[in-house]
Amino acid sequence: xxxxxxxxxxxxxxxxxxxxxxxxxxxxxxxxxxxxxxxxxxxxxxxxxxxxxxxxxxxxxxxxxxxxxxxxxxxxxxxxxxxxxxxxxxxxxxxxxxxxxxxxxxxxxxxxxxxxxxxxxxxxxxxxxxxxxxxxxxxxxxxxxxxxxxxxxxxxxxxxxxxxxxxxxxxxxxxxxxxxxxxxxxxxxxxxxxxxxxxxxxxxxxxxxxxxxxxxxxxxxxxxxxxxxxxxxxxxxxxxxxxxxxxxxxxxxxxxxxxxxxxxxxxxxxxxxxxxxxxxxxxxxxxxxxxxxxxxxxxxxxxxxxxxxxxxxxxxxxxxxxxxxxxxxxxxxxxxxxxxxxxxxxxxxxxxxxxxxxxxxxxxxxxxxxxxxxxxxxxxxxxxxxxxxxxxxxxxxxxxxxxxxxxxxxxxxxxxxxxxxxxxxxxxxxxxxxxxxxxxxxxxxxxxxxxxxxxxxxxxxxxxxxxxxxxxxxxxxxxxxxxxxxxxxxxxxxxxxxxxxxxxxxxxxxxxxxxxxxxxxxxxxxxxxxxxxxxxxxxxxxxxxxxxxxxxxxxxxxxxxxxxxxxxxxxxxxxxxxxxxxxxxxxxxxxxxxxxxxxxxxxxxxxxxxxxxxxxxxxxxxxxxxxxxxxxxxxxxxxxxxxxxxxxxxxxxxxxxxxxxxxxxxxxxxxxxxxxxxxxxxxxxxxxxxxxxxxxxxxxxxxxxxxxxxxxxxxxxxxxxxxxxxxxxxxxxxxxxxxxxxxxxxxxxxxxxxxxxxxxxxxxxxxxxxxxxxxxxxxxxxxxxxxxxxxxxxxxxxxxxxxxxxxxxxxxxxxxxxxxxxx
Numbered sequence: 001x002x003x004x005x006x007x008x009x010x011x012x013x014x015x016x017x018x019x020x021x022x023x024x025x026x027x028x029x030x031x032x033x034x035x036x037x038x039x040x041x042x043x044x045x046x047x048x049x050x051x052x053x054x055x056x057x058x059x060x061x062x063x064x065x066x067x068x069x070x071x072x073x074x075x076x077x078x079x080x081x082x083x084x085x086x087x088x089x090x091x092x093x094x095x096x097x098x099x100x101x102x103x104x105x106x107x108x109x110x111x112x113x114x115x116x117x118x119x120x121x122x123x124x125x126x127x128x129x130x131x132x133x134x135x136x137x138x139x140x141x142x143x144x145x146x147x148x149x150x151x152x153x154x155x156x157x158x159x160x161x162x163x164x165x166x167x168x169x170x171x172x173x174x175x176x177x178x179x180x181x182x183x184x185x186x187x188x189x190x191x192x193x194x195x196x197x198x199x200x201x202x203x204x205x206x207x208x209x210x211x212x213x214x215x216x217x218x219x220x221x222x223x224x225x226x227x228x229x230x231x232x233x234x235x236x237x238x239x240x241x242x243x244x245x246x247x248x249x250x251x252x253x254x255x256x257x258x259x260x261x262x263x264x265x266x267x268x269x270x271x272x273x274x275x276x277x278x279x280x281x282x283x284x285x286x287x288x289x290x291x292x293x294x295x296x297x298x299x300x301x302x303x304x305x306x307x308x309x310x311x312x313x314x315x316x317x318x319x320x321x322x323x324x325x326x327x328x329x330x331x332x333x334x335x336x337x338x339x340x341x342x343x344x345x346x347x348x349x350x351x352x353x354x355x356x357x358x359x360x361x362x363x364x365x366x367x368x369x370x371x372x373x374x375x376x377x378x379x380x381x382x383x384x385x386x387x388x389x390x391x392x393x394x395x396x397x398x399x400x401x402x403x404x405x406x407x408x409x410x411x412x413x414x415x416x417x418x419x420x421x422x423x424x425x426x427x428x429x430x431x432x433x434x435x436x437x438x439x440x441x442x443x444x445x446x447x448x449x450x451x452x453x454x455x456x457x458x459x460x461x462x463x464x465x466x467x468x469x470x471x472x473x474x475x476x477x478x479x480x481x482x483x484x485x486x487x488x489x490x491x492x493x494x495x496x497x498x499x500x501x502x503x504x505x506x507x508x509x510x511x512x513x514x515x516x517x518x519x520x521x522x523x524x525x526x527x528x529x530x531x532x533x534x535x536x537x538x539x540x541x542x543x544x545x546x547x548x549x550x551x552x553x554x555x556x557x558x559x560x561x562x563x564x565x566x567x568x569x570x571x572x573x574x575x576x577x578x579x580x581x582x583x584x585x586x587x588x589x590x591x592x593x594x595x596x597x598x599x600x601x602x603x604x605x606x607x608x609x610x611x612x613x614x615x616x617x618x619x620x621x622x623x624x625x626x627x628x629x630x631x632x633x634x635x636x637x638x639x640x641x642x643x644x645x646x647x648x649x650x651x652x653x654x655x656x657x658x659x660x661x662x663x664x665x666x667x668x669x670x671x672x673x674x675x676x677x678x679x680x681x682x683x684x685x686x687x688x689x690x691x692x693x694x695x696x697x698x699x700x701x702x703x704x705x706x707x708x709x710x711x712x713x714x715x716x717x718x719x720x721x722x723x724x725x726x727x728x729x730x731x732x733x734x735x736x737x738x739x740x741x742x743x744x745x746x747x748x749x750x751x752x753x754x755x756x757x758x759x760x761x762x763x764x765x766x767x768x769x770x771x772x773x774x775x776x777x778x779x780x781x782x783x784x785x786x787x788x789x790x791x792x793x794x795x796x797x798x799x800x801x802x803x804x805x806x807x808x809x810x811x812x813x814x815x816x817x818x819x820x821x822x823x
Contacts, residue, residue, distance in 0.1 A: 002075065003546060003664070004129030004720035005713060006038050006068035010085065011122030013062065016112035017055045017100030018045045022089040023066045025126070026082035027075055034082065036582055040068040041093045045100070055100045061117055070666070070716075072542040074549055083126050087114050092582055129720035137659065140482055144655060145551070147473050148647045150640040153465040156182060157640070160450060161461045161629045164234050167451040167495035167502075168199045168426040171234070175450050176429045179492050182468065187475040188433035188490065195352040195430075195505040197344040198361065199498055200334075200423040202239040207303070207373055209382065210249060211414040217379040221330055221625045226320040229628040235454060238330030238624070240287065240304070240372040241498055242345065245421045248277060248301040248371055251411035252383055255280045256398045258290035258304070259769060263297050265398070269390050271408055274298030277415050279383055281400060282331060283310040286593070288368075289768050291335045295370050301417045302372040305380035306331055309401030311620075312377060319620035323635060327378035331623045332453045336499040337366045339768050341758035342598050343504025346425075349754025351509025352501075361423065371419035377402065386413035428494035430502045433471050437484040437658060439730065442737075444657045445489045445514075446470060446522045446650060447503060447596050449496030457628040458619065458636055463524045463612065464492065465640070466647035473651055484658035485730060486519060493596050497623075500596050507599035508754075514600075519741050520607045520657055521600035527613040527646040528636040531567040532560050535589035535774075536609035537601075537744065538670040544609060545586065547652050554613075554645040561586075587673075590774025592766040602761045603754075605745035607665065611649055613642050661728040662719050665740045667810065671708035674763065674803070677776040678702055684784045685792075694784055694792050701796065704803035711810040715817050722821045736816040743813065746805035749798050762802040 008023040024039035045053040047064040056062060075081055088095060098110040118124040159178050165171035176192060183190045207217040219238055223231035253273050256262040258280030266273060278299040280290050287304055294302045308314045311325045319326040341348040345366035346358040361367055385404050392398030392406040399406050431450070448467040449460045456464075471490040493502035507514060520540070534544050548561035557563065568586045569577070576584075591597055591610055601608040619636070621627040637643055657663070678701050685696045719736070722728065748760040759765050765778025775781055780799060783791035 001131040002128045003072040003131045005070045005717050007127040008066040008068055010124045011061050011063050011117035013059055013115040014056055014112050015058050016098040016110055019098045019112045020087055020096040022086045023068055024084040025068055027073060028080040028082050030078045037071045037073050038069045040066045042066040061122055072546040130724055144473050144651055145648050148469055148644050150644050153469050153640045153643045156468045157461045157465040160464055161455045161457050164454045165452055167428055167498055172451055176431055179431045179450055183433040186472040188471060191432045193430045194427050196354045196425050197352045197428055197501050198346045199426045200242045200421050202237060203420040203422050205237045205239055205373055206418045208416045210416050212412050221328055227626055227628055227630050230625050235625045238332045238374045240374060241334040242336045242367055243372040243419050243421055244368050244370050245419055246371045247418045249416040250275055250277045250300045251414045252277050252279055253409040254387055257281055257284045258293055259285055260293055265396055275300050276410050277301045279303040281305055281307040285769050285771055287333050288335045288337055291368050291372050292337055301370055303375055305375045305377050307400040308377055314401035323615055323619045325620040328376050329624045330374050330376045333623050334498050335368050335372055338499045340365045342500045344501055348758055349508055351505045371417050373417055383413055388412055428502055430494055430506055431492040433490040435474055435478060435488040437487040440487050441517050442486040443489045443518050444486055444520060444654050445518055446654055447491035447493060448524050449493040449596055451494050451497055453497055453623045454625045455628045457632045459526050462527045462643055466643045467524055469647040470651040486658045488654055488658050496596055500598055503596035504599040507604055511604055514604055518606050522609045523595050523597040524612050525595045527642045528615050529642055530613050530615040532564040533612050533614045535591045537607045538673045539665040539667050540609055541588045541669055542666045543664040551648045554641040560649055590764055592772050592774035594772030602759045605748040607744050613646055662723050662733055663737045663740050668709055668712035668716055671705055671712050674705040678705055681777050681780055694787050694789050696792055700800045701803055704807055707807050708810060715814050718817050718821050732820060736820050739813040739816050743809040746809045747802050762798055
């Protein structure tokens, strides 16, 4: 295994006064396939640094060093390590005319004769940071990988998907008990943590067309012979959790995706939504954004439906033959305004214990003020087909996939919405399992959730099954004598579907202990036949790449990494693909929202990973009554091979993090990503016409980020050298590891209370206008979006202070690393 920075030192001579030398590290497969891992270039005149150039003396041997960047790769048995040395790598790097003249002013090009020396007096060399992997470690890893059982995953999946089990229900408590007993039987220490939180479920929901005809629309998905689970007596209507209760009768206006630009188009067309019922389609943002935007626009109520252009026959085969949504399937979900804070809507920043002070629901900014309902597209079409008014402009994106002309309204169709919600504080329960390590006060935390809108076949059953299998498999290793260096905590959260409540309450209630003891939080939600989706903290990118290299893909075609890289390459912009794959590496997706990592990243500032196998797009039964085991067995993961692969990736990640002598954080890569984000922010301030929307000065932030890159790279080089020698005392390594882990917390802004700034991470946040995607530099991005000069200055200052703390934290790590290496 080669993991870390790469350095190529060459003794060279040239007939030219200036020239370039390049190097590339290549992994050559037994069949001759060659994979470039890293490369670099050195312009000879700058061999001593960029500040002062010095030309060569032709023919005189000179030592130069080329930075090849960093990699993380296992050269498997039968492979060869190839070093490629050249004098040019055009067009990746600009050409050198070899004249020694002023760049950009030379008209002539000189041919240079290059010599590479490699003898006792001129020791040209490639330095590889080799990570020793003791046979015992490899054997333990292989035993875990071999022991991951599809039968065991299937058994657990069956147990937790037998009945609908929405959070706060008696059936949900049954699932809690089943998970706890299964963890007990596997040999883990278990506990159940209860919180009292504000939940919202329907007493009744009706939608009626009252003009120009009268017709009651279907709000509960009907039974279907393809899956008898749809007739389960405990299933209820589709609904929006946290919708306001109320009765509204009004004409209808169609608002496309229900986002601010859509309302701007309506206003431009002279259409006023005040007092109207707005109908909008799912996709492109969270349903809560649609609800909040309608509320602020003055709408009296909101209908959300799944349009076949986004999730239906226009995308491909529909349920039950395919993964897309059928005409009768609705999508339930929560409408809580979670951009204020996640978790319980009434207790920001504190765990929702029984005696916790709670806000008045009428005053909570997280709760909607107008009623909202969801419909299938079959029912929504009965409204849309009766709308009059202007036709959707052809260039507006308003035209959906139904075989009708989409019109904006208002009317003449009018509807009556009658929504009566049961909103009250109810108990929820998280299940916690633990394997105690040699250091019981340092934790690796792996989490998923157990609640569901209905049966939870896909969401969360295909995530819960693999997560439990990791717990079972690692517990089995402990019975044979293995003990992790650090403790491992397995969490099965409740009320995720209501807005990440169980995980957030745990994080808020235990924030001091978690910030001291937790090394990393790893989350998973689901797994299906699709692409591997890895997201999280950039400092863990190289680590996850190496784990993915060591796990075979479920379809037998290479490793998980091989498919991850191939799939991700095809998703790159055309301009990037035209440059070729030299220097290309996968990146971890920026984490925004939509899963239980949020509180750990954005509120606590813990290093975080999210892993799953995901279908490209939605899937038909998502948040519907037909998210059942039958659907999983038929379409999503027959035989649970995808779940097995996910369990192996999760488990190997946990095992290595729990056992590492020095934790594998790469903050040089994180700092380079910060440089990218800062450069991107400068572009955000320019509008589509090239005009500056708002003044912004990022020079200070750039200086801190550049300093972070240099300091982190030096730290990594020293630690890699120390790790390569082996025999590190865990007690002596602890100051370094603690400083590495807590560096992420330096990026939090804790200057305000949670009720006014719950999202405290300065580098990462949630872009609410892109569904669940992460938003780099979220505070600055929002200030630029709204064009507020004072806010831009304020957010730039927050960014600089965070980066200053980050650099100071790196200096602390450097001192701890020096002490470790000196010993």
